[in-house]
Amino acid sequence: MIDLKKLEKLITMMAENDLTEIELDDGTEKVQLKRGSGGAPVQVLAPAPLPAAAPAPAATPSAPGVPAAEASVPAASGPTIDSPMVGTFYAASNPESPAFVKPGDSVTADSVVCIVEAMKVFNEIKAETAGKVKSVLVSNGDAVEFGQPLFELE
Amino acid sequence: MIDLKKLEKLITMMAENDLTEIELDDGTEKVQLKRGSGGAPVQVLAPAPLPAAAPAPAATPSAPGVPAAEASVPAASGPTIDSPMVGTFYAASNPESPAFVKPGDSVTADSVVCIVEAMKVFNEIKAETAGKVKSVLVSNGDAVEFGQPLFELE
Amino acid sequence: MFNRILIANRGEIAVRIIRAVHELGVEAVAVYSTADKDSKHVRMADRAVCIGKPAPAESYLNIPRLIAAAEVTDADAIHPGYGFLAENAHFAEVCRDCNIEFIGPSVEAMGKLGDKVSCKQLAIANKVPTSPGSKGAITDEKKGLKIAKEIGYPVMIKASAGGGGRGMRVAHNDNSLVSGINQASAEAKAAFGDGTVYIEKFIESARHVEVQVLGDKHGNVVHLWERDCTMQRRKQKLIEEAPCPVLSDDERKAICTAAARMCKAAGYYTAGTVEFLMDANKDFYLMEVNTRVQVEHPVTEMITGVDIVKQTIRVAAGEPLPFKQKDIKISGHAMECRINAEDPAMNFAPCAGLIEDFNAPGGPGVRLDTHAGAGYRIPPNYDSMIGKLITHARDREQAITRMLRALAEFEISPTKTTIPLHTRLLKNGSFLSNDTDINFVERLLGL
């Protein structure tokens, strides 16, 4: 069981102390730390446990009443299009029409990829970045929160 | 379970002493430290960050009323003769006679090195180990606690 | 009772409100900015929604996002806590328009008591002591000079919509009055969008005494006695206690009854605080009314046994107060020290960052309200208060002794806090003998 808090602390310690390698083992302890020139670049380890990239501890609002701690946002390995606001996700402009985008579609920064409805206002969400849609991370009608990944790009 | 606090200590030590590598094993100890660009292992530092070797947080009883946190037991780098009990330390059998041992003296396991008085009983303390006395770590009349180093050997 | 309450706040007050919500068997929804994603209120809530970036305007002050969060989580009520949108009438109206109960006073009562000029008129009508000064707004300099002559210098120029010291000026003569009116008015216009100002007698040496009031939607209003918040620094309260140590029972009863009478006249419900300055002659002068739960509400909870936050929720749900005025008795003495993450060596500059060690005090008569703990990283984006340490004992002396014991026991590192400052103040002879006024701490620290 890898503890996010612990990872975060490790990363901070790496950065603050200019470490280049940390290697824990823990079949009854076995630490290895490297520092200064000659070690692997820090960036390699960085992304995964970085606070920003860590899944929000909050419940996905689409799962009502789920304790905050338990739920989690589906992880996306590639770049993502995130929700700029809290609201309800709609893949299409109306039930009859097809989804704005589906896996395999290419999008430009200006492409409308979905609608997020908040306070009766239907906000068209743009891709903000060009790329090819790999997968849709939320379902039609899901509640989404700020910064929640909606689409994964290749 | 690898102790984060201990790890943090290690890393601080690393930064402060400009180490490039620390390698612990702890299938009953096996420390390797590297310094500078591929420098020789620094054995001296090894014990320091290990909790077991850290000085007790307790006050030396010889400093009445000192907050436990503030006081500390004098550090000894070499082997030591420790007090087997709580009590008052006397270097000699009585004020007139000379100290049982002084720096430079050689002692055997059976040599009486001091007296620790507890509950009006004067207990003769033996060296329990052979060696040459390097320094006396407490003063005549000091209160000493269990396990407190009394003499440092070479 | 409500099914699900959204807490539109963060930090210790969000934690405090979630505790009350859970004790009522109601679900709690936390909202948080990206800076607070690891905060305790997020872990405690049944659900948590990220509403935006750290900047308050992007999150805790962003009404559309808060309402949207309430809608997607089907929350039927919102508790604003203190600060942020707690006294924002527009927010209360939007909640009402969206059929979400705003846990606070009615928009009307908020207006009557929130605006300083109308509040003062209400006070005078209900025989609540106010400072001599303009009955209403100062429209021109001439009127200001006339009134200043009547009540005598020094006078205080205040903004009607003011708060937190902004839009305030002290004038010692006609010249400084004229310039003061213009400055205060401009400052108020900028800060609150309303440049209306008024004039009051300036109280030289005073204590800060405030009355806790609690009302329901059925016209019942009681007071929970008073608090003394004389120990301040830069207009920020540092130490609060209850009851006020220098009042006789008659003086206490008189001012508390007056405060409750005034709130009843305003049709006020939920928790509110009527703040007074009290001069050396124990004459009271109304300062303002805070139409929300107060940071220092716990000291009143300790001496009365009333869970004030829980009551604000019950009242919002339409329940009548479960007690009458005669049931509210004072038991012992309580004290609160605000634990701020500030570095005394750096002129009390807030210090954010990781708290590595955190061992809270405990034992009899000790209460800690905090969102912090070992491993918590204090974000640089918000105020520096990381907890409130409260003690309760038979009398003031024992409450202070207990507080000193608890402060000594409180282990926080490497974060610098106000703990050493509190220890110093609690041992100060003037504090022990109540020979203090609201400028005491600043004089002591040479600020």
Place this chain on the structure above:
Amino acid sequence: MFNRILIANRGEIAVRIIRAVHELGVEAVAVYSTADKDSKHVRMADRAVCIGKPAPAESYLNIPRLIAAAEVTDADAIHPGYGFLAENAHFAEVCRDCNIEFIGPSVEAMGKLGDKVSCKQLAIANKVPTSPGSKGAITDEKKGLKIAKEIGYPVMIKASAGGGGRGMRVAHNDNSLVSGINQASAEAKAAFGDGTVYIEKFIESARHVEVQVLGDKHGNVVHLWERDCTMQRRKQKLIEEAPCPVLSDDERKAICTAAARMCKAAGYYTAGTVEFLMDANKDFYLMEVNTRVQVEHPVTEMITGVDIVKQTIRVAAGEPLPFKQKDIKISGHAMECRINAEDPAMNFAPCAGLIEDFNAPGGPGVRLDTHAGAGYRIPPNYDSMIGKLITHARDREQAITRMLRALAEFEISPTKTTIPLHTRLLKNGSFLSNDTDINFVERLLGL
């Protein structure tokens, strides 16, 4: 008052005592075994002395080392807490011989009340209800059989010097009685060096009700009302509450008054607890008297506002009790859950080791007495209790609701604790309706 008090104990009770010592303005000396060198009581004390290896016989039970530590630190009193040497008359005598005040009862009173036979005789003489049975020791089988016939089976065979269930047997007929007497006697001889046994009526289905008593050296003895500790497991109390939820005011007053009367007759001073079994007809049967402060003393502190530990120190210093019986009033309801580091999955085996995350519950009506925290390593050498969570509220229902809230909020990892068990018990219908007896928990868990 004393200058310096040595606390001859560890864990949460050492922390609790140091808090009381400091609130009295007295210096605290901690003693610790090498296993406890990083423990909170060591950090809190003004001075700390390492007295030996982890094994209790080498440290906390080692009288010469404790006395030596007191001598080298010039401590003029020793507080034994509970367990270890708290009820050891020899230790009390040694302290007295060394001119160190033993903070507890006189050796004489400890003897009168500690020995079960003399205690029972004292009870009968003071009209304290006891179980029908032998007035004194059972010297031979014939006498045993005769008494068993009088009071009727089942009967309980108990060791005079007994405690913790050792030297106890239940007999349902003459055969099991004869073998039981021999076994119990042998077991008692081995465990306590005294094979004296006696016989009592065995109480089938009972609640555990105990009365808190407090006396001074001037002959004043009061009771602080009773506690209910029916929720037990393997004779270990799990949840304690005050007042007992099934007693009427008259029943409460009768048993509490009787307990105080008996202690007064024994010339008892300091805190003590008279333990009873109460059967379905609310008939009481004396079990034993504990001549020390009890683990569960906080629930009584919460409902009476009396700092019991502080009082034991004042009494030892010769001060008279600052209150009379009529001043001791019950306010609200309090509950305590013992937080043990045990793994439910491993049949509640104690689990030592490092506590990485520790976030304590807080807010109104919540008290936590603990020596643990984030970064604390639980030593494998002592009992598994790492804290006591106490809640106080207007009534039992609210105290339970508050406890459930606090338990849910309590974050400890990776250490396994009894928190989930407490949550389960507090939601159990039989517990809520007080339809329980001292075997309830074991039946529920199938132990």
